[in-house]
Amino acid sequence: MNDQVTTAKQLPIQEPQKIDEHIVEIVSDSGEGAQKCGQTFGAIGGKMGNGIWTVEIIPAEIQPPARTPAGGSGNRIRVGSKIMTNMGNEADLVVGFNEQVLYARIANGAYKDGTIVLLENKWASDPQEKIRDEYAFAVDEFKKNGLIVHELPMEEECLKIVKNARKGKNMFVLGMLCRIYNRDPKLGLNEIHNTFKHKGDKVVKPNQDLFNSGYEFAKNNLEYFYDIPPYEGSDKDLDRIIVTNGNTAVGLGVMASGMEMISMYPITPATSATHYVAEVYHNVGGFIHQAEDEIAAVGFAIGASYAGKTACTITSGPGMALKTELIGLAVMGEIPLVIVDVQRGGPSTGLPTKVEQSDLLAALYGEPGDAPKIIIAAATIPECFEFVIMARKLAEEFRTPVILLTDANLATGVQPWLRPDIKEEWFSAPIDQSPWDKKVPAYDWDENTGLSQRPIPGQPDGMYVLTGLSHTERSKVSYNSETNQLTSQHRSRKIAALQSTLKAPVIHGVDSQEDEGDLLVVAWGSTIGAIEEAVNILKADGHKIASLHLRFLSPLEPGLRDIFSRYKKVMTIEINYSDDPDGPMITEENRRYAQLANVLRAQFVVDIDCWSVVYGHPLQPGLLVDELTKRLDAMNA
Amino acid sequence: MFGIKADWSLEVFERYFTLDDYGAGGDVRWCSGCGDFAILNTVHRILRDAQVAPELSVAVSGIGCSSRMPHYMGTYGLHGLHGRALPLANGIKSRRPELDVWVATGDGDCFSIGAGPWLHSMHLNMDMVILVFDNGIYGLTKKQTSPTTKQGTKTNTHPQGAILPPLNPLTITLGITNISFVAQVVDWNPPLLYETIKAAHQHRGTSFVRVLQRCPVFSEEFTKPLQDNPDQFTLLEHEDGITIDDNVKRLFHNVVEHDPKDWLGAMKYARDQENIPLGILFKDPDAIVYEDHSSVGVGMTNEEKVAGLNAAFDKFSI
Numbered sequence: 030m031n032d033q034v035t036t037a038k039q040l041p042i043q044e045p046q047k048i049d050e051h052i053v054e055i056v057s058d059s060g061e062g063a064q065k066c067g068q069t070f071g072a073i074g075g076k077m078g079n080g081i082w083t084v085e086i087i088p089a090e091i092q093p094p095a096r097t098p099a100g101g102s103g104n105r106i107r108v109g110s111k112i113m114t115n116m117g118n119e120a121d122l123v124v125g126f127n128e129q130v131l132y133a134r135i136a137n138g139a140y141k142d143g144t145i146v147l148l149e150n151k152w153a154s155d156p157q158e159k160i161r162d163e164y165a166f167a168v169d170e171f172k173k174n175g176l177i178v179h180e181l182p183m184e185e186e187c188l189k190i191v192k193n194a195r196k197g198k199n200m201f202v203l204g205m206l207c208r209i210y211n212r213d214p215k216l217g218l219n220e221i222h223n224t225f226k227h228k229g230d231k232v233v234k235p236n237q238d239l240f241n242s243g244y245e246f247a248k249n250n251l252e253y254f255y256d257i258p259p260y261e262g263s264d265k266d267l268d269r270i271i272v273t274n275g276n277t278a279v280g281l282g283v284m285a286s287g288m289e290m291i292s293m294y295p296i297t298p299a300t301s302a303t304h305y306v307a308e309v310y311h312n313v314g315g316f317i318h319q320a321e322d323e324i325a326a327v328g329f330a331i332g333a334s335y336a337g338k339t340a341c342t343i344t345s346g347p348g349m350a351l352k353t354e355l356i357g358l359a360v361m362g363e364i365p366l367v368i369v370d371v372q373r374g375g376p377s378t379g380l381p382t383k384v385e386q387s388d389l390l391a392a393l394y395g396e397p398g399d400a401p402k403i404i405i406a407a408a409t410i411p412e413c414f415e416f417v418i419m420a421r422k423l424a425e426e427f428r429t430p431v432i433l434l435t436d437a438n439l440a441t442g443v444q445p446w447l448r449p450d451i452k453e454e455w456f457s458a459p460i461d462q463s464p465w466d467k468k469v470p471a472y473d474w475d476e477n478t479g480l481s482q483r484p485i486p487g488q489p490d491g492m493y494v495l496t497g498l499s500h501t502e503r504s505k506v507s508y509n510s511e512t513n514q515l516t517s518q519h520r521s522r523k524i525a526a527l528q529s530t531l532k533a534p535v536i537h538g539v540d541s542q543e544d545e546g547d548l549l550v551v552a553w554g555s556t557i558g559a560i561e562e563a564v565n566i567l568k569a570d571g572h573k574i575a576s577l578h579l580r581f582l583s584p585l586e587p588g589l590r591d592i593f594s595r596y597k598k599v600m601t602i603e604i605n606y607s608d609d610p611d612g613p614m615i616t617e618e619n620r621r622y623a624q625l626a627n628v629l630r631a632q633f634v635v636d637i638d639c640w641s642v643v644y645g646h647p648l649q650p651g652l653l654v655d656e657l658t659k660r661l662d663a664m665n666a
Numbered sequence: 667m668f669g670i671k672a673d674w675s676l677e678v679f680e681r682y683f684t685l686d687d688y689g690a691g692g693d694v695r696w697c698s699g700c701g702d703f704a705i706l707n708t709v710h711r712i713l714r715d716a717q718v719a720p721e722l723s724v725a726v727s728g729i730g731c732s733s734r735m736p737h738y739m740g741t742y743g744l745h746g747l748h749g750r751a752l753p754l755a756n757g758i759k760s761r762r763p764e765l766d767v768w769v770a771t772g773d774g775d776c777f778s779i780g781a782g783p784w785l786h787s788m789h790l791n792m793d794m795v796i797l798v799f800d801n802g803i804y805g806l807t808k809k810q811t812s813p814t815t816k817q818g819t820k821t822n823t824h825p826q827g828a829i830l831p832p833l834n835p836l837t838i839t840l841g842i843t844n845i846s847f848v849a850q851v852v853d854w855n856p857p858l859l860y861e862t863i864k865a866a867h868q869h870r871g872t873s874f875v876r877v878l879q880r881c882p883v884f885s886e887e888f889t890k891p892l893q894d895n896p897d898q899f900t901l902l903e904h905e906d907g908i909t910i911d912d913n914v915k916r917l918f919h920n921v922v923e924h925d926p927k928d929w930l931g932a933m934k935y936a937r938d939q940e941n942i943p944l945g946i947l948f949k950d951p952d953a954i955v956y957e958d959h960s961s962v963g964v965g966m967t968n969e970e971k972v973a974g975l976n977a978a979f980d981k982f983s984i
């Protein structure tokens with residue numbers, strides 16, 4: 030069998046080759062533990078002071094058949110000598126438990142000419158001819174496409190230690206990866222110990238043996254040996270580092286904000302946030318209500334908020350659509366409320382597990398009638414945490430719903446970040462039950478800001494009837510035209526009042542005034558890492574390019590008009606649909622723009638261009654460099 | 667107001683609430699002859715008699731003529747959206763179990779657009795009173811067919827007559843798991859209305875009360891035959907349900923003993939179209955009350971929260 034290890038040689042102990050970063054994928058059928066292997070590999074990198082960005086590879090079905098492209102499950106880990114902000118370009122090294130699961134990754138553009146593939150070779154001698162043929166065909170095809178394939182007897186090696194290699198091959202692979210990337214094997218063994226210690230030594234021991242065996246196998250049979258040094262300053266971060274995905278960060282944010290209620294209905298990719306919180310919410314006195322649908326979920330949250338306990342509802346696009354009428358009630362009745370929208374591909378059921386930024390316009394304008402509200406978007410995983418805390422505060426201070434937009438990329442991306450110091454001021458104050466001053470109406474709108482205090486049930490003399498009908502300052506139903514004009518104005522003013530407290534956004538890629546001038550990329554949400562990386566690359570090539578990432582979308586951050594005026598060209602980059610200006614039928618008069626571009630064009634009457642796609646996966650810096658180079662070249666021509 | 671304490675000394679209550687404190691005497695905008703008035707007045711009286719502090723009571727509603735009720739109350743109120751009163755009410759109760767919650771809804775608001783919340787709120791069984799003002803018609807939007815409109819009734823959406831036989835809200839409600847209180851009453855018999863709603867208010871759990879309500883403007887034929895012929899009713903009486911004054915009994919010829927614990931019996935009366943049951947059909951004091959779970963942790967101190975949050979973060983340290 031050993032001759033199957035095509036390029037393996039008995040290698041002398043060499044020095045590892047120093048590299049800045051690598052992207053590693055581990056892909057298996059679901060249930061074979063590639064995810065666990067990838068997570069652990071990422072955690073070890075974090076402990077060694079590397080920057081990490083992990084993306085889960087999720088099968089499209091719950092129990093997909095074995096050895097099918099749709100069944101690929103695993104992890105993509107980008108590990109490097111700097112803090113990682115995005116998933117990067119194509120993978121450098123891939124471990125495949127079978128050849129079929131790699132097809133879906135190839136279709137996704139995940140690999141390139143020169144990607145190293147370490148492939149389980151047991152399929153070559155499978156009793157079924159069909160499988161043997163499929164395998165041989167795929168290996169051939171992979172090689173023709175430029176992949177560097179190494180067929181490895183992983184199963185065979187594992188069977189020397191355990192009876193069933195299906196359970197444990199992932200730890201063998203972890204051992205191989207730890208050798209290839211010169212990871213401290215003690216860290217790997219420790220992780221295995223911590224993972225399995227509750228199952229006792231009889232499980233810990235074989236897994237550690239498998240790890241050691243994989244480590245030795247790679248050492249003796251593979252020529253790859255890399256060193257990825259830690260990023261500068263990582264040593265002082267090390268004991269404060271935590272590793273989570275964005276949904277968990279949202280969940281931690283809800284708990285840290287003092288919100289005691291999440292009212293939800295399950296929907297991908299939002300649900301995992303509530304799965305996490307459900308395990309620990311009681312430790313901070315909170316409760317998750319699973320409602321019968323998204324309408325009831327937001328209704329329940331509004332009820333809790335009305336009664337003084339500002340609540341949160343977490344959902345995704347289809348759920349947002351159902352919630353609109355009640356969000357309108359919260360706007361009209363001025364009820365604080367936090368709505369987290371973990372965006373996925375749409376319209377309709379769309380791409381449930383994949384990323385898109387297509388809910389911006391729906392968030393802004395989804396409700397019939399004029400329904401101004403605060404909309405913010407997290408760009409990073411730590412912001413998924415921080416922005417929930419901010420959202421609760423804004424909701425109460427401005428007496429309005431706040432929509433926090435995240436997306437599937439943030440939801441499932443795993444990244445190390447620094448554990449925050451918990452502050453009691455994050456929690457909501459106990460509800461006020463002191464008597465209300467009868468002279469003060471329930472909506473004592475400030476003429477300039479539209480702001481007012483609200484009475485909470487239980488406060489003597491504060492009694493009022495909240496209504497979604499047009500109402501006076503004492504919340505009396507009024508069909509008076511002046512009242513409707515004035516109260517619409519008050520609700521809208523609050524948004525302007527909030528903007529007056531915001532700072533102008535920081536422009537990325539501008540060290541001095543001279544850097545300004547040519548192209549400004551404007552974006553929002555989870556694309557920040559890829560865009561800034563692309564801008565850095567282009568700047569290093571001598572281009573005058575900069576980017577600006579918006580966190581506030583309603584209101585917009587101030588100073589944008591002035592910033593835009595300093596650039597020859599302004600464009601947005603987004604993950605939502607827009608027409609290609611050169612496409613058939615598309616003219617200046619019918620081109621549909623990306624969503625933020627739409628908003629900015631309308632607000633600033635500036636000819637803002639856009640580039641956006643709906644491939645369902647996060648943007649890759651390399652792709653952006655290509656696209657932006659075209660634009661820059663056209664501008665300079 | 668005065669009260670006699672156990673040691674026979676006289677207690678002077680600090681606050682005594684009159685009907686006006688609950689909103690009586692306000693400007694009410696229902697048509698004259700509308701049954702909604704009777705229901706509203708009854709609720710005022712029950713609150714006055716129970717001396718619930720107005721600031722601790724919340725009236726919640728959807729949209730419809732009936733859903734205007736919170737505006738006529740001196741308590742807190744939440745006039746919500748069509749069909750959505752119940753999720754709002756449940757949310758209020760979830761973390762503020764001490765609040766006294768009333769829901770006013772209509773046959774369209776509850777049985778049609780609010781059918782999902784109706785089913786699931788009965789299942790949650792949170793402590794509140796649901797008053798369904800059932801006039802067998804859409805009142806506010808001017809005479810469209812509702813789920814309880816009688817077959818053949820001419821409405822603006824079915825001018826040739828309603829096509830289907832009406833839904834039976836009682837059997838539907840009785841069929842839901844974890845329900846704890848189901849009653850039916852008419853708006854035009856004040857003592858019976860008072861006793862039934864009072865029992866609903868005193869019960870802990872979701873008390874569903876379907877009130878057959880007069881709408882002289884759009885659906886006179888829904889209640890008129892019943893007003894004219896009380897023999898069409900069966901009055902349910904029991905020491906665990908409501909006991910009925912002889913004066914009332916004299917009006918209704920059919921009075922039966924029905925133990926509200928007897929679900930099968932309740933279903934039998936609920937199904938009977940010839941002898942329409944009035945009174946308490948079903949009551950289960952042992953059903954799970956959802957806020958006993960949803961309010962766990964209310965009042966946790968900041969120190970405890972910080973500790974809980976730190977423990978949560980510890981799990982993600984590498």
Ligand SMILES: Cc1ncc(C[n+]2csc(CCOP(=O)(O)OP(=O)(O)O)c2C)c(N)n1
Pocket residue numbers: 729730731732733748771772773774775776799801803804805806807812
């Ligand atoms: C989403 C929505 N759809 C429709 C309406 C219009 N609408 C208001 S009240 C009502 C029906 C009310 O009937 P019912 O609940 O029986 O109350 P009633 O007026 O008879 O007391 C309808 C259809 C609305 N307000 N909102």
Ligand code: SF4
Pocket residue numbers: 695696697699700701702731732801805806880881882883884
């Ligand atoms: S339309 Fe009918 S239900 Fe509505 S207020 Fe008038 S009488 Fe009452």
Ligand SMILES: [Mg+2]
Pocket residue numbers: 730772773774799800801802803804805812
């Ligand atoms: Mg009606």
